[in-house]
Amino acid sequence: MTKDRIEGHPTHYWHTLDDGRVQCDVCPRLCKMREGQRGLCFVRGVAGGAVVLTTYGRSSGFCIDPIEKKPLNHFLPGTPVLSFGTAGCNLTCKFCQNWDISKSREFDKLQDKATPEAIADAAVRTGCKSVAVTYNDPVIFMEYAIDVAQACREKGIKMVAVTAGYMCDEPRTEFYKYMDAANVDLKAFTESFYKNICTGSLAPVLETLKYLKHETDVWFEITDLLIPGENDGEAEIEEMTGWVMENLGPDVPMHFSAFHPDWKMTDKPNTPLETVVRARRIAMKNGIRYAYTGNVHDPEGDATLCHQCGEVLIGRDWYDITAWALKTEGNYTGNCGNCGTPVAGIFDGPPGDWGRKRLPVRIGS
Numbered sequence: 001m002t003k004d005r006i007e008g009h010p011t012h013y014w015h016t017l018d019d020g021r022v023q024c025d026v027c028p029r030l031c032k033m034r035e036g037q038r039g040l041c042f043v044r045g046v047a048g049g050a051v052v053l054t055t056y057g058r059s060s061g062f063c064i065d066p067i068e069k070k071p072l073n074h075f076l077p078g079t080p081v082l083s084f085g086t087a088g089c090n091l092t093c094k095f096c097q098n099w100d101i102s103k104s105r106e107f108d109k110l111q112d113k114a115t116p117e118a119i120a121d122a123a124v125r126t127g128c129k130s131v132a133v134t135y136n137d138p139v140i141f142m143e144y145a146i147d148v149a150q151a152c153r154e155k156g157i158k159m160v161a162v163t164a165g166y167m168c169d170e171p172r173t174e175f176y177k178y179m180d181a182a183n184v185d186l187k188a189f190t191e192s193f194y195k196n197i198c199t200g201s202l203a204p205v206l207e208t209l210k211y212l213k214h215e216t217d218v219w220f221e222i223t224d225l226l227i228p229g230e231n232d233g234e235a236e237i238e239e240m241t242g243w244v245m246e247n248l249g250p251d252v253p254m255h256f257s258a259f260h261p262d263w264k265m266t267d268k269p270n271t272p273l274e275t276v277v278r279a280r281r282i283a284m285k286n287g288i289r290y291a292y293t294g295n296v297h298d299p300e301g302d303a304t305l306c307h308q309c310g311e312v313l314i315g316r317d318w319y320d321i322t323a324w325a326l327k328t329e330g331n332y333t334g335n336c337g338n339c340g341t342p343v344a345g346i347f348d349g350p351p352g353d354w355g356r357k358r359l360p361v362r363i364g365s
Contacts, residue, residue, distance in 0.1 A: 006036055006045040008052030011143055013171045022046045026171050027090045027139055028204045041140040043088040055086040056144045058113055060135065062122070064359040066319040067352075070132055070162050071255050071294055073304060074345025075181045075219050077314055078321045078352030081160060082119070082128040082361065085135025086144070091164055092199045093187065094264040095227060114363040116144070116151035122363045123157045129352070130180070134162035142175050149178035165208035166200055172211060181346065182220040183255075184209060188231035189240035197230065197265075206243075213248045219346045221253040223294065226271050226279060228259070237279045241286040250289045250307075251344035256280055257294030277301060290344070308341035319356040 013025040021032045024039050031039030038045035043055045062084045067076055070083075089096075114122075123131050131152050138145040138161050149159035158180040165184040167175065176182070186205060187198060194200045212220045224240065226232040237256075244252060256279035258271035276293040280301055283291035293301030302316035303323075313336060315323030325337040326347060334347035 006038065006047040006052060006054060008045065008047060008054040009056035009143055011044065011051050011053050013168070014051035016049065022049065022051055024051050025168055026142065027166050027168060028201060029090060030168075039090075040092070041088045041090040043086065043140050053141060053143050055088070055141050057115060059084045059086055059363075061085075062114070062119075062361040062363050064126060064128060064354075064357070064361060065132070066354050066356055066358075067130065067160075068316065068319045069358075070134065070160060070183050071223060071257075071292070072160065072181055072183055072219075072221055073255075073292060073302075073314070073316075074221065074253055074290065074343075074347075075160070076129050076158070076346060076348055076352070078354055079129040080127060080352065080354040080357075080359075081130045081132045082123045082126060083132040083134050084114075084119070085133065085138075086141045087136060088140055089136050090140050090166055090200075091137070094197050095225070095259060095268075096263045097225075097260070116147040118363055119148050120151040120155045120157055122361060123152060124155050126361065128157065129348075130158040130160050132160035132162060134160075137163050137166070139163055139167050139171075139175070142171060146175065146178045153178070163208075164198075164200075165205040167204065167208060169207075172208060176212065176216050176218050179218050182212065182218055183223055184212070184220055185223050185225070186240065187225065189236050189243070190231070193231055206247075209244075210247055213252065221255060223255040223257055224279070225257045225259050226275055227265070228268055228271055228275070230268070232271065232275050232279070234278070234282065237282045238286065241283040241288055244283075245287045250287045252288075253290035253292065253344075254283050254288055255292045255294045256283070258296045260295070271295075273298065304343070306336040306339060306341055306343065309336060309339040311336055311338040313337070313343060314351070319354075321351050321353075321355075324351055 024031045033046045067081045133145045161182040194202045256276045280291045289307040304314035313326045326334045327337045332346045334343040
């Protein structure tokens with residue numbers, strides 16, 4: 001932990017220990033800090049005997065992405081999402097694909113300052129249907145994310161969280177009251193992977209997934225980044241998808257994504273196409289109705305199929321929608337246009353046409 005002069009936004013998930021230290025209660029790390037110290041995430045620290053958030057209102061940048069990039073394939077397909085992150089993270093994944101943001105200790109990277117209201121207004125102005133807290137984990141800046149979500153809700157804009165799901169019970173409950181959708185990164189299905197590669201634990205992530213499914217109306221999908229020789233074995237994928245079926249049911253989409261060498265894991269090769277294709281097949285064999293490949297060019301693995309008749313309901317080429325056979329009748333529901341079988345997800349009429357564009361946006365408070 002570092003020690004310096006800290007200023008920030010008030011938070012309330014913390015308590016004082018008998019020895020005078022202050023414990024942050026947002027995530028399972030339970031960082032214990034003295035005055036002027038920061039937790040492992042680097043953005044929560046102790047000032048005036050309380051834990052404060054040092055990145056409130058400050059972003060590493062705003063960008064309009066396709067919603068499918070989060071990835072969310074069953075949430076307002078084809079629409080643009082205004083995306084932003086801050087700095088820091090509460091996991092230390094050696095393979096982090098956004099390490100320049102999540103591992104940042106340089107606050108000059110946080111160039112864009114924006115109030116929650118300014119972000120909501122920008123989403124409306126740019127035609128975005130949703131705002132996503134992403135790039136680094138919103139768990140560590142939950143107060144800012146929640147305020148943005150509330151501002152967005154007043155404007156009819158939905159809120160998306162892209163997260164590793166590493167969170168304690170009470171803050172988890174508050175956080176997801178304000179989220180409409182989430183993609184949860186299930187990094188592996190062994191405690192050893194989480195401990196040795198992420199310095200975390202699998203169990204809290206599984207608790208987040210069960211909470212989302214059984215105690216909220218949040219639409220969520222799961223991503224599993226497959227790293228050669230680390231978490232891509234058939235037995236592990238069998239066990240993971242079996243757990244999802246047993247605990248979450250068949251309708252939670254799973255994305256099996258290809259790894260590329262990055263951060264502190266540059267000694268591993270890129271994940272072969274056949275690895276993610278095999279994982280998708282295992283998931284579907286085990287009953288997962290909506291399984292996808294990611295970070296590879298695989299139109300077959302990108303397509304949403306009717307689990308009843310096999311009709312291609314949503315065709316995709318990367319983030320471009322190439323086919324649409326989904327019948328929507330309001331209330332955010334969808335059915336197969338061929339056989340009428342309900343399709344799990346949040347759908348609002350015809351798909352958007354944002355495609356694969358990525359548009360940086362500057363937002364001033």
